[in-house]
Amino acid sequence: xxxxxxxxxxxxxxxxxxxxxxxxxxxxxxxxxxxxxxxxxxxxxxxxxxxxxxxxxxxxxxxxxxxxxxxxxxxxxxxxxxxxxxxxxxxxxxxxxxxxxxxxxxxxxxxxxxxxxxxxxxxxxxxxxxxxxxxxxxxxxxxxxxxxxxxxxxxxxxxxxxxxxxxxxxxxxxxxxxxxxxxxxxxxxxxxxxxxxxxxxxxxxxxxxxxxxxxxxxxxxxxxxxxxxxxxxxxxxxxxxxxxxxxxxxxxxxxxxxxxxxxxxxxxxxxxxxxxxxxxxxxxxxxxxxxxxxxxxxxxxxxxxxxxxxxxxxxxxxxxxxxxxxxxxxxxxxxxxxxxxxxxxxxxxxxxxxxxxxxxxxxxxxxxxxxxxxxxxxxxxxxxxxxxxxxxxxxxxxxxxxxxxxxxxxxxxxxxxxxxxxxxxxxxxxxxxxxxxxxxxxxxxxxxxxxxxxxxxxxxxxxxxxxxxxxxxxxxxxxxxxxxxxx
Ligand code: GLN
Numbered sequence: 001x002x003x004x005x006x007x008x009x010x011x012x013x014x015x016x017x018x019x020x021x022x023x024x025x026x027x028x029x030x031x032x033x034x035x036x037x038x039x040x041x042x043x044x045x046x047x048x049x050x051x052x053x054x055x056x057x058x059x060x061x062x063x064x065x066x067x068x069x070x071x072x073x074x075x076x077x078x079x080x081x082x083x084x085x086x087x088x089x090x091x092x093x094x095x096x097x098x099x100x101x102x103x104x105x106x107x108x109x110x111x112x113x114x115x116x117x118x119x120x121x122x123x124x125x126x127x128x129x130x131x132x133x134x135x136x137x138x139x140x141x142x143x144x145x146x147x148x149x150x151x152x153x154x155x156x157x158x159x160x161x162x163x164x165x166x167x168x169x170x171x172x173x174x175x176x177x178x179x180x181x182x183x184x185x186x187x188x189x190x191x192x193x194x195x196x197x198x199x200x201x202x203x204x205x206x207x208x209x210x211x212x213x214x215x216x217x218x219x220x221x222x223x224x225x226x227x228x229x230x231x232x233x234x235x236x237x238x239x240x241x242x243x244x245x246x247x248x249x250x251x252x253x254x255x256x257x258x259x260x261x262x263x264x265x266x267x268x269x270x271x272x273x274x275x276x277x278x279x280x281x282x283x284x285x286x287x288x289x290x291x292x293x294x295x296x297x298x299x300x301x302x303x304x305x306x307x308x309x310x311x312x313x314x315x316x317x318x319x320x321x322x323x324x325x326x327x328x329x330x331x332x333x334x335x336x337x338x339x340x341x342x343x344x345x346x347x348x349x350x351x352x353x354x355x356x357x358x359x360x361x362x363x364x365x366x367x368x369x370x371x372x373x374x375x376x377x378x379x380x381x382x383x384x385x386x387x388x389x390x391x392x393x394x395x396x397x398x399x400x401x402x403x404x405x406x407x408x409x410x411x412x413x414x415x416x417x418x419x420x421x422x423x424x425x426x427x428x429x430x431x432x433x434x435x436x437x438x439x440x441x442x443x444x445x446x447x448x449x450x451x452x453x454x455x456x457x458x459x460x461x462x463x464x465x466x467x468x469x470x471x472x473x474x475x476x477x478x479x480x481x482x483x484x485x486x487x
Contacts, residue, residue: 047138188452268300
């Protein structure tokens with residue numbers, strides 16, 4: 001097998017080559033590292049490449065395979081978004097605040113992948129502290145879309161989505177607070193799943209907005225997504241929000257038709273400003289779902305238009321509390337020039353955080369302050385309950401809800417940086433799922449002007465299996481997942 005073709009394989013294709021001893025994990029890992037060396041200048045998907053660690057882990061994976069003891073992800077090279085703790089490997093959140101922070105422990109997701117002898121090739125770039133939709137808020141450099149280097153990969157998990165789309169790793173993990181897995185997956189033409197709130201442990205994920213954050217897989221196809229979910233889902237006593245349930249084998253949901261499923265299409269999700277190419281691809285994909293046997297029904301989620309406002313009160317409020325820990329004392333960047341404690345605190349935070357993070361902290365502290373708390377934070381919590389109930393009611397008669405993932409395809413670098421509200425609108429279709437705590441997947445569903453379009457499949461809480469079933473059926477009926485960016 002030609003080493004140059006290895007990185008473009010899926011996890012399940014690589015697995016059979018590993019298991020039949022046609023390639024070793026060291027072969028795969030070196031091929032991926034070679035690919036990174038060739039194209040990373042143009043993509044910029046990695047904050048750190050862990051070359052030596054990767055080869056060492058690959059050798060250990062090969063020993064395990066030789067013993068006939070391989071797990072589904074053994075020996076497969078992967079990346080992790082750089083807000084997930086990796087012991088001994090810098091975890092920066094793409095922020096100056098944590099530029100030199102090396103965690104003394106592994107996140108639970110890291111540990112679970114290591115338990116399978118997965119191979120870490122590096123850490124993925126993100127919008128600073130996961131705040132953004134284009135990866136342009138990274139304090140280090142923007143990531144570029146592998147389909148067109150003049151365009152953004154989406155965000156905040158832009159590094160992970162771009163790395164998977166450019167075959168710089170077989171899969172990555174992202175985090176999703178308002179769309180940060182699904183929107184970049186959509187813009188880069190790969191699969192991204194935000195699981196039900198609490199299904200994947202967040203122990204070791206740097207907190208942004210704790211009532212919304214979830215970790216999930218970014219992969220080349222739906223089968224790979226199920227394999228990664230099998231590894232990371234399930235109860236973790238170290239995360240108090242972790243659901244105390246046994247996760248199912250998600251691969252059981254694959255390969256079934258859609259007979260008997262009722263799928264809702266909310267009219268409100270064809271938002272004003274949606275690009276015609278995105279709308280066309282979305283409607284064509286929905287038509288395919290009905291040809292595959294699903295009953296497709298038009299329906300309404302009338303409170304959708306409030307979700308953006310609710311999110312941009314709750315997420316900044318929670319972020320302002322979570323980011324209070326960066327005081328220059330406990331860990332991370334510390335400005336030691338100042339004479340007094342207050343000066344040191346001010347200078348540390350003033351220099352350590354970038355403009356978007358500061359904006360969020362100010363919005364959040366304002367919404368939480370005495371006199372404004374009731375008008376903003378409390379009211380947003382009430383509307384959150386209404387949105388959550390609206391989904392619960394809708395799912396009483398439906399198995400899933402589908403829409404476009406993003407109203408636009410990948411936009412040009414710089415196109416939205418001057419106007420935060422335009423940037424916030426990128427997530428108008430994804431953030432309701434975080435507000436309601438329900439799962440959502442973006443699956444490749446077409447092209448518009450040579451750029452990928454994703455279909456979002458939303459399910460009820462813990463309805464991941466239905467999402468996998470629908471996304472896999474659509475994938476198998478189309479060719480989109482076979483397309484690879486030509487970077
Ligand atoms: N783009 C949204 C924000 O900036 C969502 C980010 C995320 O999901 N981490 O908050």
